[in-house]
Amino acid sequence: MYKLWATIVKDFRLLSRDRVGLIMMFAMPILLVIVITSVQNSTFELVNDNKISLIIYNKDSAQQGLKLIQTIEKIGMFRILVLPGKQQEKEIPQLMHAKDALVALEIPENFSSLIETKAKDIAGRSLKDFGLEGDTERSVLPSVSPLILYYHPVLQQSFRQSINGALESALQVIQGDEIVRNLYSALHEKQIPATLENDILHSQVPITEIPVSRGGGRNIPNASQHNVPAWTLFAMFFIVISLGSSVVREKKSGSFMRLRTLPTSYMTVLFSKQITFLIIAFLQTAVIFAIGVWLFPHIGLPALNMPSDLGALLLVTLICGWCAVSYSICVGVFAETQEQANGFGAISIIILAAIGGLLVPSFAMPASFHPLMKMSPLHWGLEAYYGLFLEGGNLHDIMMNILSLLVITLLIQLITYLGLKRKNLI
Amino acid sequence: MSNLAIQIEDLAFSYPGRSGLCLSHFNLEIFAGERFGLFGPNGAGKTTLMHLMTGLLHYKQGSIRLLGRDVKKHNKAFNSLFGLVPQDFSFYPELSAVENLSFFGAWSGLNGMEIKKRTDELLETLGLNDYRSMPVGKFSGGMKRRINLAIAVMHHPQILFLDEPTVGVDVQTRHAIIAYLKYLNEKGTTLVYTSHQLNEAEELCERIAMIDEGNIIAIDNLENLLNHHQQEGLEGLFLTLTGKAYRD
Numbered sequence: 001m002y003k004l005w006a007t008i009v010k011d012f013r014l015l016s017r018d019r020v021g022l023i024m025m026f027a028m029p030i031l032l033v034i035v036i037t038s039v040q041n042s043t044f045e046l047v048n049d050n051k052i053s054l055i056i057y058n059k060d061s062a063q064q065g066l067k068l069i070q071t072i073e074k075i076g077m078f079r080i081l082v083l084p085g086k087q088q089e090k091e092i093p094q095l096m097h098a099k100d101a102l103v104a105l106e107i108p109e110n111f112s113s114l115i116e117t118k119a120k121d122i123a124g125r126s127l128k129d130f131g132l133e134g135d136t137e138r139s140v141l142p143s144v145s146p147l148i149l150y151y152h153p154v155l156q157q158s159f160r161q162s163i164n165g166a167l168e169s170a171l172q173v174i175q176g177d178e179i180v181r182n183l184y185s186a187l188h189e190k191q192i193p194a195t196l197e198n199d200i201l202h203s204q205v206p207i208t209e210i211p212v213s214r215g216g217g218r219n220i221p222n223a224s225q226h227n228v229p230a231w232t233l234f235a236m237f238f239i240v241i242s243l244g245s246s247v248v249r250e251k252k253s254g255s256f257m258r259l260r261t262l263p264t265s266y267m268t269v270l271f272s273k274q275i276t277f278l279i280i281a282f283l284q285t286a287v288i289f290a291i292g293v294w295l296f297p298h299i300g301l302p303a304l305n306m307p308s309d310l311g312a313l314l315l316v317t318l319i320c321g322w323c324a325v326s327y328s329i330c331v332g333v334f335a336e337t338q339e340q341a342n343g344f345g346a347i348s349i350i351i352l353a354a355i356g357g358l359l360v361p362s363f364a365m366p367a368s369f370h371p372l373m374k375m376s377p378l379h380w381g382l383e384a385y386y387g388l389f390l391e392g393g394n395l396h397d398i399m400m401n402i403l404s405l406l407v408i409t410l411l412i413q414l415i416t417y418l419g420l421k422r423k424n425l426i
Numbered sequence: 427m428s429n430l431a432i433q434i435e436d437l438a439f440s441y442p443g444r445s446g447l448c449l450s451h452f453n454l455e456i457f458a459g460e461r462f463g464l465f466g467p468n469g470a471g472k473t474t475l476m477h478l479m480t481g482l483l484h485y486k487q488g489s490i491r492l493l494g495r496d497v498k499k500h501n502k503a504f505n506s507l508f509g510l511v512p513q514d515f516s517f518y519p520e521l522s523a524v525e526n527l528s529f530f531g532a533w534s535g536l537n538g539m540e541i542k543k544r545t546d547e548l549l550e551t552l553g554l555n556d557y558r559s560m561p562v563g564k565f566s567g568g569m570k571r572r573i574n575l576a577i578a579v580m581h582h583p584q585i586l587f588l589d590e591p592t593v594g595v596d597v598q599t600r601h602a603i604i605a606y607l608k609y610l611n612e613k614g615t616t617l618v619y620t621s622h623q624l625n626e627a628e629e630l631c632e633r634i635a636m637i638d639e640g641n642i643i644a645i646d647n648l649e650n651l652l653n654h655h656q657q658e659g660l661e662g663l664f665l666t667l668t669g670k671a672y673r674d
Contacts, residue, residue: 006528006533013525014520017561018520255516257516258510258512259533261481261482261508262530262533263534264502264533268533
């Protein structure tokens with residue numbers, strides 16, 4: 001036991017003298033969590049507060065084009081810039097670049113006549129179905145010129161779909177408005193009152209969002225709840241950079257030769273490294289969570305709400321940390337050089353994070369990736385953290401995730417042991 | 427047989443992936459309390475032999491017995507019987523002399539009290555007391571050699587293997603190290619020593635073995651060897667036995 005204690009003291013002394021390494025282990029993860037949370041948070045804000053720049057080129061000189069613009073404005077999602085005068089289509093991309101707009105909408109010349117003719121046609125047929133006399137003559141629809149949506153190539157498909165959905169709903173609103181106007185004037189032979197038109201078109205049934213939680217609480221998930229646990233986990237596994245190369249450095253140093261001739265097993269070195277770096281992983285987590293809780297509100301980010309079951313949080317952190325440390329030691333044992341340990345370690349963690357659902361949510365991944373996803377320890381760690389932070393669950397709810405993580409950790413330990421045996425290190 | 431510190435019988439060894447044997451049918455006996463020197467040109471097999479005796483390399487054929495115990499079959503506790511002073515510096519340069527001695531002392535099986543006592547004793551004896559808290563990475567070459575030696579003798583080993591312990595040091599440090607090694611030998615420690623410093627060998631070793639291409643080509647005390655080969659000094663004897671061609 002004294003040997004283990006002496007080795008832990010030695011490891012902490014070595015760490016404390018590697019100031020750059022310490023900065024890497026603490027400052028970089030903190031920076032990572034702050035940057036990612038800020039970016040994700042501003043993505044929410046882009047939709048909710050910042051608004052998307054939309055250039056509208058209205059070729060329609062009649063009423064419906066203007067009405068469409070007003071309706072799009074009411075959605076609140078866009079910051080609209082209407083182009084004055086006549087433009088050439090080919091100038092629109094240049095204007096988008098110049099105005100830093102992600103999307104542009106071209107309203108065709110015959111837009112009003114299309115909307116009005118369609119509305120008249122639908123209203124007339126509806127009245128005929130009711131046995132009422134209206135303008136039942138089938139109108140001849142003008143040839144359809146579509147609305148044209150230009151978009152910046154950086155705009156992802158999911159984002160484009162949201163914009164499309166918003167524009168389609170605006171179109172439906174003005175089409176519906178025109179149909180109601182036609183029906184009203186056919187039935188009452190006068191214009192629809194403005195208040196009634198407004199009630200029909202804009203008094204929609206409200207939608208209330210309620211996040212589902214296991215504990216019955218209604219904490220609204222925010223960018224911090226999503227990102228802090230996820231990127232803390234990522235930072236924990238990135239310990240591979242310092243621990244993996246520390247194992248390689250020790251193997252390659254002269255001191256390792258001496259250690260092998262002393263009456264103590266090399267396993268003591270590995271136990272010591274596990275304990276030392278597990279403490280580091282715990283400290284990293286504590287610091288990052290503390291920043292999420294206390295610092296984030298002061299820098300304009302939503303505060304991190306800690307889960308109610310702190311015991312479960314402690315256990316998840318312990319097992320995630322142990323898994324990260326075990327993985328790092330395994331990389332260090334098999335790597336021949338520090339470059340190998342750093343290169344393989346870093347890239348493998350990014351891959352494990354990608355397939356584990358840190359970069360793309362697991363529900364959005366193709367089914368073919370699901371078996372792979374289950375092999376990533378980051379997936380189980382993330383699910384366990386989300387169970388506590390987002391779903392308000394307790395230890396019982398995340399037990400399956402913890403057990404899976406434990407099995408993966410034990411497998412990594414076994415592989416490390418076999419590697420040490422093969423290399424005659426124990 | 428009971429006064430044998432090391433007994434090597436019919437030892438054969440080759441490095442994995444390399445053709446030819448590094449050592450073949452190798453036999454050697456070193457007596458307890460002896461100051462024994464292993465000499466030979468570069469690549470003769472001296473360091474390989476030392477690594478085989480200390481368990482750093484594993485052999486498949488033959489046997490090596492240290493103080494009557496088979497090296498191959500021993501458990502880790504057996505390692506406390508010997509100490510190794512490797513040619514390369516074997517310590518943590520970021521740690522101070524005291525911190526290095528404390529860590530390696532613990533690994534050698536000493537307790538906290540023993541470590542403190544032995545650390546003070548060794549730092550004083552080897553003239554490092556004034557630098558006890560300085561990171562050893564900042565030590566001069568001579569000081570590094572002394573701390574390298576101190577770590578190996580922390581646990582009072584019965585056999586001390588020294589692989590070129592004075593390479594790159596000044597005359598004063600060399601003198602101090604040789605004097606300390608003689609002191610250890612007087613206290614009963616068997617010394618197994620390799621070096622290219624032949625004058626040092628003449629001063630330190632009671633018996634020497636010349637090794638070349640994995641075989642012992644001469645073994646005896648220095649006086650007998652010089653007489654037998656009609657040489658006046660060890661350097662002449664060395665060149666007579668191993669030739670003047672480069673050994674790279």
